[in-house]
Amino acid sequence: MRYFVLGLLPFMAIFLQSTFFSTYSINDALPDLVLIFVVFFAFLNGERKGAGYGFLCGLFEDLYLGRFIGVSALSKALTGYIIGRLQVRFFNENLLVGLMIVFMGTILNSLFMFILGWSVFSVFNLDTSIISGAIYQSIYNVILAVPIYIWYYNSTQKGVLSLTGER
Amino acid sequence: MKKYLKNKYFWVVLILFIGTLILINNTSSERTNISLLEKLIRDAYTPLQSGVVEFKDRFGSFNAYFSSKQLLQQELDSLKEQNQELTMENQLLREDKMEVRRLRSLLGFQDISLQKYEMVAARVIARSPNNWYRNIVIDKGSDSGIEKDMAVISPVGLVGRVASVSRDSAHIDLITHREIAVGAIVQENRETQGIVEGLGNSNLLRMVNIPYYSTIKPGNNIITSGLSESYPKGIDIGIVKEVELQPDGILLSALVEPAVSFDKLEEVLVVIHYYPEALSPEVNDVE
Structure with missing residues (x-):
C-alpha cells in the first residue's frame, strides 16, 4: 500500500498541476507538487532513498512532458540527495522545519534545472525572470506545503505511508 | 578515491548519471515520434483531464x-x-x-x-x-x-x-x-516580410529580418506569410508593439503582442x- 501511494502521489501531482494549478499561477509561476513530495520523502527517509525517489518522480514528469527527458530526473535526484542529508540535523516533526526545507528544496531544484538546461544544453534564456520565477515558485510551494506536510508526516507515523504499512 | 571505486553504488550512480545525460541529449532535439511509454502515460491522463473540463462545463451550466x-x-x-x-x-x-x-x-x-x-x-x-x-x-x-x-x-x-x-x-x-519560427508579413503594407520567433520566457514575440527601409510601425497587424510549410497564409499572429534597429544596422526587429490570449x-x-x-x-x- 505504501509503495502504491508513493507512486500515486507524483501521478496526481502532475494531474493537478496540469489542470487546476496551471490556471492559478502566482506572477506566472506554477507550484511543483512533485518536488514537494520528493522533498518530504527525502527529509523523512534519508539521502539515498531521497535521491532514488527524486530520480523516479522526475523521470515520470519528463516522460509526460516529452522533451529533455532526464533534466527533471537529475535535478530532483540531486535535490532529494541534499535534502536527505539534512535528515539527521533537524527535527522532522516541526512544521516550520518542513516549510523551510520545501523553500530550500525549490531553490536548489531550480538551480539544478537551470544548470542542466542552460549550461549543458542551452535550453533556457538567462534573465531575471528565471530568478523571480524560482522565488515565486518557492513561496507558492511553501503555502501548499502547510497542509501537505501535516498529512504527509502523520501518514508516515501511523498512516498509509508508515513503514509498518509496507508490503 | 579507491574507496569510491570499490563501492558498487558509486558505479550504479555514475552509469545512471551518464545514461541520463545521453537521454537528455537524445531528446533535446525534435523527435518524429514519441516512445510507447510516453504515449501510454499521456493516454492515462487524457480521460482524467477531459473529465475536469467536462466537470467545469457542467458546473458552469x-x-x-x-x-x-x-x-x-x-x-x-x-x-x-x-x-x-x-x-x-x-x-x-x-x-x-x-x-x-x-x-x-x-x-x-x-x-x-x-x-x-x-x-x-x-x-x-x-x-x-x-x-x-x-x-x-x-x-x-x-x-x-x-x-x-x-x-x-x-x-x-x-x-x-x-x-x-x-x-x-x-x-x-x-x-x-523559443523553437518556433513563422514566416510573417505586415498585413497593411504587404511589402514587409520577416520571421516571427517566440521569446520563450515571455508572452511576447519578436519579428526579425525586417529590411531597414520597411514602413512597419507600432499598431501594424502581423499575419502569416504562407512561406512556412506548416502554417497557412493570412492567419493573424499579433500586433506590433515596438520597432527597433538591430545592432548590425541593416535590419529591423519588432516586438509583437500575440493576437491570442493563451491563458x-x-x-x-x-x-x-x-x-x-x-x-x-x-x-x-x-x-
Missing part, C-alpha cells in the same frame, strides 16, 4: 440546468460554436478581400489563389505542469487525424504547432516557444489540410 433552461443552454453553446467558426471565416474572408482588391489593380493577373482549410476542433484539457516549458494539451490525437507539426489556430489567430501526438491527445507548442484558450482548431485552390469561375465572372 448548473444553474441553467436546474431552472429548466437546458435547451436554452444547448442552443447558446451551439451559437457560441457557430460564432467561433464565423469569426474564423470572417478573418479569412478579410484577408481574401484584401488580396482580391489588390489583384484587381493588376490587369491580366488571372491565377488568383485562395486557400481551403480542413480543420479539427479540439478542447484544451491541460496546460504545462511546470515553469520551464509552456505548452497546452488538447483532447484529440492521432485517432482524429492529427499529426506532428500541424498548425493550430483559434478564431482570433495563430496558436502554435503540434509538438507530439498520442492516440487521444496532442501536446501543442505555443508560438511563444484563456478553451478550444482550438488543428489544420489537418490546407491547399491553394484556383479561383472558381464565379469569382472570375465578378472580375
